[in-house]
Amino acid sequence: MSALFQPLALRELPLENRVVVSPMCQYSAVDGTAQLWHTVHYGQLALASAGMLILEATAVEAIGRITPSCLGLYSDENEAALEQVLHSIRGVNASHRVPVCIQLGHAGRKASSFEPWNGGQLVPQEQGGWTTVAPSAIPHLEDEIPPVALDSPALEALTESFLQAVKRSEKLGIDAIELHAAHGYLIHQFLSPVSNQRTDEFGGSLENRMRYPLQLFNAMRRAWPEHKPLGVRISASDWDDQSSWDIAEACEFARQLEAAGCDWIDVSSGGVSRHQKIELKPGYQVHFAQAVKAAVKTPVMAVGLITEAQQAEAIVADDQADMVALARAFLFNPRWVWHAAAELGDKVVAPQQYWRCSPQSAGRVFGDTKIGMR
Numbered sequence: 001m002s003a004l005f006q007p008l009a010l011r012e013l014p015l016e017n018r019v020v021v022s023p024m025c026q027y028s029a030v031d032g033t034a035q036l037w038h039t040v041h042y043g044q045l046a047l048a049s050a051g052m053l054i055l056e057a058t059a060v061e062a063i064g065r066i067t068p069s070c071l072g073l074y075s076d077e078n079e080a081a082l083e084q085v086l087h088s089i090r091g092v093n094a095s096h097r098v099p100v101c102i103q104l105g106h107a108g109r110k111a112s113s114f115e116p117w118n119g120g121q122l123v124p125q126e127q128g129g130w131t132t133v134a135p136s137a138i139p140h141l142e143d144e145i146p147p148v149a150l151d152s153p154a155l156e157a158l159t160e161s162f163l164q165a166v167k168r169s170e171k172l173g174i175d176a177i178e179l180h181a182a183h184g185y186l187i188h189q190f191l192s193p194v195s196n197q198r199t200d201e202f203g204g205s206l207e208n209r210m211r212y213p214l215q216l217f218n219a220m221r222r223a224w225p226e227h228k229p230l231g232v233r234i235s236a237s238d239w240d241d242q243s244s245w246d247i248a249e250a251c252e253f254a255r256q257l258e259a260a261g262c263d264w265i266d267v268s269s270g271g272v273s274r275h276q277k278i279e280l281k282p283g284y285q286v287h288f289a290q291a292v293k294a295a296v297k298t299p300v301m302a303v304g305l306i307t308e309a310q311q312a313e314a315i316v317a318d319d320q321a322d323m324v325a326l327a328r329a330f331l332f333n334p335r336w337v338w339h340a341a342a343e344l345g346d347k348v349v350a351p352q353q354y355w356r357c358s359p360q361s362a363g364r365v366f367g368d369t370k371i372g373m374r
Contacts, residue, residue, distance in 0.1 A: 002344040003317035004309070004324070008051065008299065010229035010263045013099055013175055015051035015323075016349060018316050019337050022303055022325035023054040023103040023178070023233075025070060027115040032062060032072025034081040039088045045330060046089040046098050049337040049348040051323070054101040057180055060165040061158075063130050064106035064186070067115050068123065073104070073165045083172055096349045103233065104165050104220075105180025106158070108189045109134035109147040110271075135189050135196040135203065135212075141274055149198075155212060158186075159219055166223045176228060176263075179217060182235040184271030187213045191253065192238055192245040192272045206249055214256055221261050229263035231301075236288035240273035247288055251295040258298045266301040266325065267292050283311060290320040301325050309340035341365050 008015045028037040045053055059065040059072040072078045090097055107113075112122055112129040122144050123129030133154065134147035150158065169177055181187035189195040190212050196203050202212050217232065224230050236250040254265050267289040270276050278284070285304035293300040302321035306312055312324045329336050341348045342358070342365045350366050358365045 002313055002346045004313045004344060005341060005346040005348070006316075008322065010176065010231075010299065012227040013229050015099060017049075017051040017337070018323045019050045019312065019340070020301060020323050020325040021045050021048060021050045021053040021330055022327035023056045023180075024327045024331065025056045025066060027067055027069040027117075029069055029071045032059060032065060032070070032074060032078045034071060034078070034085050038071070038082075038085050042085055043089045043092065044334045046093050046100075047351060047354075048098075048330060048334050049096075049341075049350050050098060050330075052099045052101055052176070054103055054178055054325070057103050057105045057107075057185075058165070059111075060104055060106055060161040063111055063133065064108070064161070065111055066107040066185075067113050068128055069115055070107075073102070073168050074161065079168045079172065086172060086174075093351065096351065099175040101176035101178055101231075102169050102174050103178040103180050104162060104169070106161075106186040108132065108186030109138070109140050109195065110184055134186065135198055138195055138197065140184065140195075155202075159216055162216060162220060163223050166220050170225060170228075176231065177220070177224060178231045178233055178264075178266060179220060180233050181213055182233045182266075182268045182271065184235070184273075187216070188235050188272050191249075192235075192243060194238055194240060194243050194245070194273045206244075206252060210253055210256060213253070214260060217257060217262065218260050230261070231264035231266060232257055232262055233266035233268055234292075235269045235271055236267050236285070236292065237269045238273045239270050239276035239278045242275065243273060245272070247291050250288070251292055254292045254296050254298070258296045262298055264299040264301055264323070265292055265296065266303060267321070268303050281305065282307065283315070286315055286320055289315075293319070293321060299323060303327070309343040312340065313344055338365055 005017045061074045109132045111132045132147040137146045137149045139146045236247050238245045282305045286302045289302035299322040301323040303325040306324050307329045355366045
């Protein structure tokens with residue numbers, strides 16, 4: 001068995017392999033409510049034979065959406081629609097239920113933005129935009145309207161919004177939660193001095209900048225069933241020479257998360273600084289995951305331009321990370337895991353209706369595929 005297809009357990013949740021469908025915003029919701037697009041989109045990814053499927057970034061309150069078209073879990077309507085999506089993908093895949101994780105987050109000062117294909121900049125209020133919030137009243141871009149700095153009552157209300165989303169996730173039968181603390185969104189905004197210039201107990205030193213993210217994680221862990229895993233996606237670097245949020249601070253945050261009971265750390269990077277200089281290349285973030293893995297015993301997930309089977313296999317086999325998350329590769333090829341299994345000489349669990357599709361040259365990708373024909 002290849003390293004990539006070794007099973008892994010997160011608390012009491014078994015993963016059949018180390019490949020994860022990374023959360024990918026679809027910008028296709030209405031008032032935070034999932035649509036038919038989500039049923040079709042997640043339906044095909046649920047049949048991909050990945051170890052875990054992470055739903056896209058899901059806002060815990062309306063003003064936390066990245067765009068007006070982003071998914072949310074803050075209303076009964078949001079919950080009911082997502083329940084139907086989950087019912088559909090589980091109903092057609094009853095014999096092989098992929099673990100479903102939801103990524104809960106808040107966009108902070110990067111909320112109220114146009115969809116990427118519409119420019120990505122902040123939406124004016126006269127066009128349906130809204131006032132954003134952040135740790136400090138510092139806009140993401142110089143020409144944008146500054147966000148409102150969160151005071152103590154607002155932080156308490158924000159925590160409660162996250163906890164309500166956690167409770168809704170449990171009602172939906174979600175298997176795991178990932179807290180989004182990366183990509184320049186609200187929790188990352190607290191961690192980075194680029195966006196956090198507070199002078200109270202939540203700003204200044206690394207200990208203070210980590211304070212609210214850790215308080216929030218602890219509150220979510222208490223609210224989430226003990227047997228279900230809770231992970232965190234982090235940005236390991238701001239890619240900005242003027243920022244102290246780098247791999248050293250990220251590793252310390254990872255150690256604090258581990259002590260708080262975090263079940264995996266999903267290592268990404270960037271997103272908070274308009275001056276970032278990211279060196280894009282295949283696997284460009286894997287060295288960050290490897291550094292975090294050296295700092296903690298908690299399982300670590302690598303993500304970022306991982307597209308090839310041998311590349312993914314080497315990341316796990318060489319102990320650079322425990323899991324690999326793919327995003328665009330799954331959009332281009334929802335059967336990526338099947339092809340990887342064939343290339344690596346391994347097997348996957350897949351719907352029996354599809355067993356006949358494997359060419360002879362691929363070997364027994366689906367195990368026992370002796371299906372008779374009439």
